Amino acid sequence: MRLTVLGGCGAWPGAGQACSGYLVESDGFRVLIDPGYATLPRLLESTAAEEIDAVLVSHGHPDHCADLNPLLRARALGDEPPPALPVYAPAGALDAVLLLDKPRMLAGSFVPHDLVASRTLEIGPFRLDTWALPHHVPNAGLRLSSGGKTLAYTGDTGPADALVDLAKDADLLLAEATYPEHVPQEDAPYLSSALGAGRTAAAAGAARLLLTHLWPGTPPEPALAAAARSYSGELAVASAGVTVRL
Template identity: 35%
Template sequence: MKLTIIGQWGGYPKAGEASTGYLLEANGFKLLIDCGSGVLSHLQHHIEATELDAVLLSHYHPDHVADIGVLQHALLIQYFLGKNKGTLPVYAHREDQQGYNSLTYKDLMTAHEYTEDSSLSLGPFTVTFVKSKHPVPCYGMRIEAGGESLFYTADSAYREEFVSFGQDADLLLCECNFYGEMDASNAGHMTSLDAGRLAQKTNARNLILTHLPHFGDLEQLITEAKTIYSGHVSLAEKDMVVEI
């Protein structure tokens, strides 16, 4: 599996960058995970929108879905130019009916529901889900292919349920919206110490911190996570490519 960071900012994108979005590829299959503000623009540095095989959404906050409408228009324009290759499936939960309904657009994009008990087969990927702790319904996900695994927490406060769900993941892509001693749980987010604890308890091979804050020294997040987690820690960065 190859993971490309398209956007990594929490809440809103920094100038010239994007909020949450990740491109995951294996065996030629291209899966976009979340589609926040600025994601479509930066995705096109790597692939065309029409090359996507599927989209997977964790929840409906704007920093994770803001560019869905933009993606729909891109597919429409490419259709008129004769370049669209068919209907793009978008997988999302249905606990926000208005948000879910907005995902189906003409014959170009169709919503498909997942639940916490779902196991999806998307090309070479097998995807399972875990409920997160966030102000709105949100799901973390474990994605496996070719014997490798990625655990993406999506937006969440720390949950002990994550430990068994994410056990022995090759890569933990963990949200980290707050610094070590801050209180993140009421906001439905994690600190650097939470991320380090989760990585250590799951025995993750690598930890990437994402959904980053717009304040403070981001390198401090790495330092704090390393006080608990003994493995490799890095910050998600635009255009970073990770072979899992």
């Protein structure tokens, strides 16, 4: 299994950057997770739109799903449109982004599937398990397993006991870490810190930790230092072009 980071900015893409977006590959099958703002141009540098086999969206905020629209346009309007793309997301999460076009524009380009917490799905060579995690809108924590390797992804989430179950013995935990240490009171139930991500990774026994969704313009050093206070495993910050082989 291989993970390629397309972008890791939270909220909006910094100059030359992109928001959340991750390409996961196993046995030639390609899953795009969270096509946020500015991720499609990054994706197209290495992978054609029609080569994506499935899309997973953790939640409906545009920094996690806005570039689904141009991805579907690229597939629907090409000279030889590929088969309809399976798109998995919490119920209603994609309503706004899909309304950017009239239905006939994207007709036949995708097949929607609702992500339901605690349900296991088989997607190509992947097993997908999901958890409902707290955020401003419904958010699905995603656990992808293939070939004996496991990637756990939090989406955007506040504190939750389920995070340890999501990341249990994962080869890689991809964790939202908007703030280095202290989450403002109004966001504390809905967003995480690098400090909290480190604690989760340590408690879960995750082999590696990749911090993502840092606030645009935030230097990586404070986040890395905060996570390292409780986590002693391999640690990095997600930025465009980072590739991890599990």
